Amino acid sequence: MHRNARFDTDGYACADTDWGVRRTLSSWDDAGWRALLVQRFEHVAVADDLVLPASAAHHFWVVTDGAGTMRTDIGDGWRSTPIAPGTVGRALPGRPTRVRYEMSAPMRTIHVHLTADDVARAAGETGAAVPVAEFSARQSALIGAVLRSLADAAHRGRDDRYAAAAAEFLAVELVGDADAPPTREDQRVRAAISYMHDRLGEPIRLADLAGAARLSRYHFLRVFTRETGVTPARYLTRLRVEHAKHLLGRGLAVHEVASACGFTSPGHLSAAFLRQAGVRPSVYRDRERPG
Secondary structure: OOOOOOOOOHHOOOOOOOOOEEEEEHHHHHHHOOOOOEEEEEEEEEEEEEOOOOOOOOEEEEEEEEEEEEEOOOOOOOOEEOOOOEEEEEEEEOOEEEEEEEEEEEEEEEEEEEEEHHHHHHHHHHHOOOOOOOOHHHHHHHHHHHHHHHHHHHHOOHHHHHHHHHHHHHHHHHHHHOOOOOHHHHHHHHHHHHHHHOOOOOOOOHHHHHHOOOOOOOHHHHHHHHHOOOOOOHHHHHHHHHHHHHHHHHOOOOOHHHHHHOOOOOHHHHHHHHHHHHHOHHHHHHHOOOO
């Protein structure tokens, strides 16, 4: 992998096989970017104790495919997170991060490294402190979408000006909420999202999500929409379509995918899939299926 003096990434220079991953994209090597580093990985099924070394760079990722459980420890104890499309995580600057995971479906991830200088500059310009907290639910949804767009842009060979603009945007976004640690309401939204991830194949009512968040239905709807930018129903549909993409890529029939992802019928899946992915599920399956 290309070296860049602006980035503290020496600890990440090991062979892919050392971590049980296969790198399928590097924006430094594939697109010539220098403003930030974007990588895409395919992972082995189980990691018992993977250590992400301490780095001054800001490192965060989004899961694009997979199902299972991930546990992380940044020095304050293990935390468990469902592995599902859209899950966002980060390694805090200056701290090693221990990771364990076990998957029931293959995991693919997109990772971004942003320089400490870029984030510190954004903090200085906005008057905010450099962030150390976890992402809020709103930030997770936004950053996950940006990481997917960055990987697509690197794959298509967009020039470094695109990367520089994205790096500035991400730096400002990271410090934008730095003075506001996760609120009680943020934590309740995360509880509802975890409930969704765990039950994608089951009927889920607004009352179920409000119960997981320990809020009234009215209060939950207002808080969730404010934090994520979409209603709970739309957020859930996005998760289900992302999971459907993974299952279709494995060659499952449309009616099997509809049932596994909580859609009431193949037609229901097809309509939601077309709105989100721009193609019918059968077309996506034939396009993505190996061979």
